[in-house]
Amino acid sequence: MAAAATCGTGAGSTGSMVAAGGKNNVTSFQRRGPRASGSDSSYSRLVSIAGTRPSVRNGQLLVSTGLPALDQLLGGGLAVGTVLLIEEDKYNIYSSLLFKYFLAEGIINGHTLLVASAKEDPADILQELPAPLLDDNVKKDFDEDACNHKTAESNIKMKIAWRYQLLPKMEAGPVSSSRFGHYYDASKKMPQELIEASKWHGFFSPEKSSSTLNIEPCSLTHGYIKLLQFIQNIIYEEGFDGSNPQKKQKNILRIGIQNLGSPLWGDDICCTENGNSHSLTKFLYVLRGLLRTSLSACMITMPTHLIQNKAIISRVTNLSDTVVGLESFIGSERETNPLYKDYHGLIHIRQIPRLNNLIYDVSDVKDLAFKLKKKLFTIEKRVE
Amino acid sequence: MESVLALRGLVLLRDSVEWEGRSLLKALIKKAALGGEQVHILGCEVSEEEFRAGFDSSINSRLVYYDLFRDPLNWAQTGEALPGGPLGALQAMCKRTDPGPVTVALDSLSWLLLRLPCAALCQALCAMSRQHACRGGGPAAEQLCVLGLLHRELHGPGPTGALSSLAQTEVTLGGTAGQASAHILCRRPRQRPPLETLWFSVLPDLSLDLQGGPPLESQPHPDPHTPQVEPASHLTFNLHLSKREREAKDSLTLPFQFSSEKQQALLRPGPGPATSRIFYEPDAFDDLDPEDPDGDLDV
Numbered sequence: 098m099a100a101a102a103t104c105g106t107g108a109g110s111t112g113s114m115v116a117a118g119g120k121n122n123v124t125s126f127q128r129r130g131p132r133a134s135g136s137d138s139s140y141s142r143l144v145s146i147a148g149t150r151p152s153v154r155n156g157q158l159l160v161s162t163g164l165p166a167l168d169q170l171l172g173g174g175l176a177v178g179t180v181l182l183i184e185e186d187k188y189n190i191y192s193s194l195l196f197k198y199f200l201a202e203g204i205i206n207g208h209t210l211l212v213a214s215a216k217e218d219p220a221d222i223l224q225e226l227p228a229p230l231l232d233d234n235v236k237k238d239f240d241e242d243a244c245n246h247k248t249a250e251s252n253i254k255m256k257i258a259w260r261y262q263l264l265p266k267m268e269a270g271p272v273s274s275s276r277f278g279h280y281y282d283a284s285k286k287m288p289q290e291l292i293e294a295s296k297w298h299g300f301f302s303p304e305k306s307s308s309t310l311n312i313e314p315c316s317l318t319h320g321y322i323k324l325l326q327f328i329q330n331i332i333y334e335e336g337f338d339g340s341n342p343q344k345k346q347k348n349i350l351r352i353g354i355q356n357l358g359s360p361l362w363g364d365d366i367c368c369t370e371n372g373n374s375h376s377l378t379k380f381l382y383v384l385r386g387l388l389r390t391s392l393s394a395c396m397i398t399m400p401t402h403l404i405q406n407k408a409i410i411s412r413v414t415n416l417s418d419t420v421v422g423l424e425s426f427i428g429s430e431r432e433t434n435p436l437y438k439d440y441h442g443l444i445h446i447r448q449i450p451r452l453n454n455l456i457y458d459v460s461d462v463k464d465l466a467f468k469l470k471k472k473l474f475t476i477e478k479r480v481e
Numbered sequence: 482m483e484s485v486l487a488l489r490g491l492v493l494l495r496d497s498v499e500w501e502g503r504s505l506l507k508a509l510i511k512k513a514a515l516g517g518e519q520v521h522i523l524g525c526e527v528s529e530e531e532f533r534a535g536f537d538s539s540i541n542s543r544l545v546y547y548d549l550f551r552d553p554l555n556w557a558q559t560g561e562a563l564p565g566g567p568l569g570a571l572q573a574m575c576k577r578t579d580p581g582p583v584t585v586a587l588d589s590l591s592w593l594l595l596r597l598p599c600a601a602l603c604q605a606l607c608a609m610s611r612q613h614a615c616r617g618g619g620p621a622a623e624q625l626c627v628l629g630l631l632h633r634e635l636h637g638p639g640p641t642g643a644l645s646s647l648a649q650t651e652v653t654l655g656g657t658a659g660q661a662s663a664h665i666l667c668r669r670p671r672q673r674p675p676l677e678t679l680w681f682s683v684l685p686d687l688s689l690d691l692q693g694g695p696p697l698e699s700q701p702h703p704d705p706h707t708p709q710v711e712p713a714s715h716l717t718f719n720l721h722l723s724k725r726e727r728e729a730k731d732s733l734t735l736p737f738q739f740s741s742e743k744q745q746a747l748l749r750p751g752p753g754p755a756t757s758r759i760f761y762e763p764d765a766f767d768d769l770d771p772e773d774p775d776g777d778l779d780v
Contacts, residue, residue, distance in 0.1 A: 188674055189646070216607065303608060360603035360643045367646075368599035368639045400646060405639045427673050 146347050146392075148206025149177065150277050155454050160208075160349055160394050163198030165278035166476040170444075170465070171419055174277065175396075176452055177349060178389045179418035180381070184401040186425040186442060189356075191467065192398045194227075194474060195423075196353055198281055199396045201226040203295070203351035205279050210297035211331055211352045213324055215361035219299030222355070223292050228285035230472075282472045300327050302362055318373065320362040321380040328352060328387055338391035350393035358399045358413075367403035374409050381416040418450035423467075440466035444476055489626045490649030491606055493590070495633045495641075500654040500661055503527075504683040506586060506630050507535060511687045513584040513626070514540045521574055521585045525549045525567070525592040532588065535687050547574060549592075567593050568605055575609040583613065583625050590629035590644070591636065599640045603647055656680075660692070 152159050152173045159174030162181065168174045175181050181199075185192040203210045204226065212219035302320045305327070317325070332338050337350045358364055358377050365372035388395055397417070401410050414420050425442035426432045444465045449457050466479040496502030514520050522544055524532050529548050533541050547570055552559075554566075565572065571593075574585065587593065593602055606627065613625045633641060633653075645651055653664040665677045680692040722730065734740055763769060770776065 188668055190673065303604065303611070359646065360600040361607055361647075363600050363604065365598065365600045367643045369637075370639065403639070403642045403646060405637075428676070 146349060148202070148208055148277075149349060150174070152176070155452070157452055160206075160351070161202050161278040162195075162396070163200075163202035163278070163281065164195065164474060164476070165280070166474075167195075167421070168278050170446055170462075170476065171421075172449065175394050175419065176450070177392055177394050179394065179450060179452065180385060180388060181394070181396045181419045181421065182413070182417035183396065183398045184420065184422035184445075184447070185356075185398050186423040186427075187402055188425065188427060189398075189400070190427075191423050191425055191442060191469065191474075193355070194283065194469070196355055196396060196398050197222070197226050198474070199351065200353050201229065201281055201287060202279060203349075204287065204291055205229055206349075207295070208349045208351045209335065209337075210295065211300070211328065211350060212297060212355075213300035213302070213327075213353070214355040215302035215320065215359065216356055218301050219297070223297060223299075224286070226287040226292070227281035227283045228287050230280040230282050280473065283469065283474060284472050298327075298331055300324055316373075316376065317379050317383075318363040318376045321364070321376060324354070325380065325383055325387070328384070332387060332391045332393065337393055347392060350391065352388075352393055352395040354395065354397045356400060357397050358401075358404065366406065366409055367400060368405075370405040372406075374406060377409065378412050378416055381413060385416065385418075414448055417448070418452070420448040421445070422447050437466070440468045440477075440479065442467055443479070489624065490610060491627045491629065491644075491647055492650045492652065493629050493631050493644060493648040494652050494654070495631045496654045497632070497634055500656050502630050502654050503588065504687070505652075505654065505663070505681075505689075506588060506628055507532075508683045508687045508689045509628055510544070510584065510586050511536060511540055512689070514543050516582075518582040518584050519543075519545070519578060521545045521547070521578060521583065523547045523549060523570060523574060523585070523587050525553070525587075526589050535685075537686075545577075568597055568601060571605045571609065575612050578613060578625075580613075581624065585609070585625065585627045587627065587629045589632065591632040594631075594636060594640055594644075599643055603643060606647060 146158075149158050149160050150173075151157065154172065158177040159168075160177060161168050162171070162175050171181075183192050183195055200210055200212065200223065210223075212222055214222060300323075302324070305320075305323045332350065333340055335350070337348075356362075357380075358366055360367055364376055366374060366377060384395065387393075399413070401413070401422075404410055422445040423442060424445065426437055426440070427442075431437045444467050446463075446465070451457055462478050464479045465476055467474065467476045494502045494506055496505075510520055510522070520543060522532070524546060528550050529546055533544070533546070536544070549567060549570060555564075578585070590602075606629075609627060610625045629644075629648075631641070631644065649668055651666045651668075653666075654661060655664065656662045660680055661682060662678055662680045665679065666674050668674045682690045682692070684690055734743070
């Protein structure tokens with residue numbers, strides 16, 4: 098029983114369904130991947146949620162973050178039921194771009210979106226999403242980029258030793274549109290009909306929390322309470338936690354929360370050192386509980402460079418599952434350093450979760466930099 | 482400076498003890514009033530007479546002034562004060578603006594920041610532009626400009642950082658040798674923020690005089706301490722090839738590339754073993770044992 102239960106949870110966050118179906122099996126070992134005859138029907142239905150795939154390492158259900166390079170660094174994608182925290186860069190340019198990629202990926206895959214923000218109206222955020230790159234345009238863009246890159250450098254031909262010449266060339270660009278992660282064109286906007294066809298819920302903090310009561314310290318600020326209630330209602334009403342038996346196809350809820358912790362949410366951790374330091378951490382704790390019991394994935398961007406009390410940052414990191422920090426070179430002395438001239442900033446993978454696993458899925462590359470070309474956002478290992 | 486007034490939204494004027502910003506604020510107000518916009522002023526730090534000094538009567542008649550200096554806590558109960566304290570005053574101000582381009586000047590934002598919780602002030606500032614957009618029908622970005630005077634020595638990094646993240650434009654006043662300068666940072670939503678430095682002076686009639694560049698005796702570069710890092714200097718190997726070396730390199734055949742000459746050479750029976758030999762002359766210190774030439778038997 099215990100062995101069956103642990104195997105069941107190993108197959109995904111909603112492993113309870115699998116365990117229930119698995120009672121018919123005699124053995125407690127379950128094979129990964131699609132099986133032929135005698136397969137568990139509920140398991141195959143689980144895998145067929147659009148836009149998800151099981152992880153190759155432990156079968157955890159993954160969704161794409163919208164950026165295939167980031168998916169690769171996170172071990173295949175963002176696990177369903179977890180929180181991805183993005184530490185914003187100083188001028189909030191690249192973190193908002195990652196946020197938009199996450200939402201755009203949800204629209205392309207047909208997931209339900211929940212967008213929460215205190216600064217911009219969620220409807221305005223959705224209007225600004227990048228357009229997906231279609232197959233026939235993609236190869237053209239990639240070749241264009243490759244040509245520009247080559248002509249910029251001097252033409253030094255490299256002679257390759259024989260064993261590498263015979264190997265097939267690695268496909269660096271996107272190949273098909275039906276695979277897991279998609280590429281987006283940051284210079285174009287998503288077509289209106291795709292946005293209208295998608296299902297989304299918006300939470301705009303100034304509208305929802307109109308009262309300015311003084312709440313006692315060490316409790317959640319008003320904006321956070323309202324947001325948690327909103328998320329809980331959506332999860333319950335739309336059946337993402339399995340409460341309402343869903344007759345229709347199961348779907349993933351993508352939650353995007355922008356600028357969490359900024360003063361616009363009513364939280365003052367960015368303003369003072371001795372503010373209400375428990376509000377944000379309580380919010381993250383409750384949010385993680387909500388996510389773990391539902392088919393949802395959450396991306397939060399947080400201006401950690403403004404948080405005055407550094408202990409809060411480490412607590413927030415512990416309470417999130419995956420933490421990625423962005424550091425842009427704008428305004429810093431690194432902008433003029435020729436070692437960094439090809440890149441716009443650095444990406445730090447601060448934490449990778451250990452979900453149903455004894456080891457981390459950490460990639461061995463630590464020195465990563467990103468660059469926003471005219472259309473594409475690329476992450477590369479920093480080459481000296 | 483044209484770019485400062487062309488952009489709307491929250492504009493922070495950060496001054497300091499040496500370089501005061503109120504004259505620049507008044508100059509910007511004058512420019513806005515001459516441009517036909519409505520101007521609303523929340524005066525907290527100086528009295529109304531002192532603030533209005535310097536403006537001529539036509540401009541003075543167009544300014545709508547809310548006075549929080551004389552009686553900030555409303556002890557006189559005259560009824561003309563705005564209800565709700567400073568926060569109520571801010572909210573009431575934005576209710577009284579008509580649709581159209583509006584400039585709101587807060588003198589000063591520091592005064593408000595010291596008396597109100599920072600989070601509430603940030604929310605009120607964002608709400609101002611949003612409510613104005615709702616009433617005006619046009620996007621708030623072009624309609625409302627909020628000029629806030631902030632004394633940067635009064636506040637810690639927390640509140641100034643929070644306000645900077647909200648502001649569309651930050652103007653930091655500084656200067657050298659009697660000449661004032663303004664470092665202007667505009668945050669654009671999707672692009673890198675450009676940083677400009679303008680040298681200016683405010684004339685007695687509150688008009689702006691922009692100088693072209695810094696005066697001669699100022700320092701040449703804001704941070705001269707980081708020289709350009711040249712990664713390819715002081716190397717112990719040669720990164721560049723001369724023409725002759727490059728030709729030699731190109732004509733070299735790689736070890737695993739089978740050209741026809743190599744194939745023939747390998748197929749041909751090689752010359753006998755007498756072509757290569759090792760000659761060895763034992764010297765005085767060698768002690769070779771003829772039964773154990775390698776010296777590794779443990780005897």
